[in-house]
Amino acid sequence: EAGVVQSPRYKIIEKKQPVAFWCNPISGHNTLYWYRQNLGQGPELLIRYENEEAVDDSQLPKDRFSAERLKGVDSTLKIQPAELGDSAVYLCASSSGTRGTNEKLFFGSGTQLSVL
Amino acid sequence: SQQGEEDPQALSIQEGENATMNCSYKTSINNLQWYRQNSGRGLVHLILIRSNEREKHSGRLRVTLDTSKKSSSLLITASRAADTASYFCATSSAGNKLTFGGGTRVLVKP
16 A cells, blocks of 8 residues: 655755645545654654645635645645745654544655745 | 744664653643654654553654643663664644654664
8 A cells, every 4th residue: 555645755845835745645644744843853744635625724824825736636735935934854644533533644755845 | 823833943863772762741642653754754653552452562762641731651672773863742632733842863883
């Protein structure tokens, strides 16, 4: 069974440019998460989806970040425009937990973003 | 914001020794999970302990949970060079938030 797939693996852009990350969760997993991980720190949640509904986006900087999961399967996270401080690893994770539970997460390998 | 705080931040041991790391948190939890992250990779789930459990084992891993002290520990016995990684605790609390700590970087020297 394929794991969580993310692309691209690396992305280098200049500040003020847009960037998008894609994630395909494990088949059948209802819940999808986007985390941001700064160097030497733990992941911080950006947004969590239950199927196509964003149930927690309180940590998503909505002035420049947006996300979508239109059919409740794969998801895209976008930054426009990117700032120097956005340089980080963007991790996607999925789980089969339903609303009311929080079981183990399966993570993709992440997209390492460098903003110059 | 990160609820869990791991201690120590870094740990260096010889192969064959045991490695112990601790996690403290602030609010009530439903469960606590430990993850491992190898350099440049995503996180891998290791073990989940529920709030009504006190100890759990998985292979060479032993996790304890003390809800009165709001703390957990992860013990890796008979460490191997392949155990070199960062280890994160994550707490699941109200609203199904899964919040990660800052991690413990473990180096196992051959």
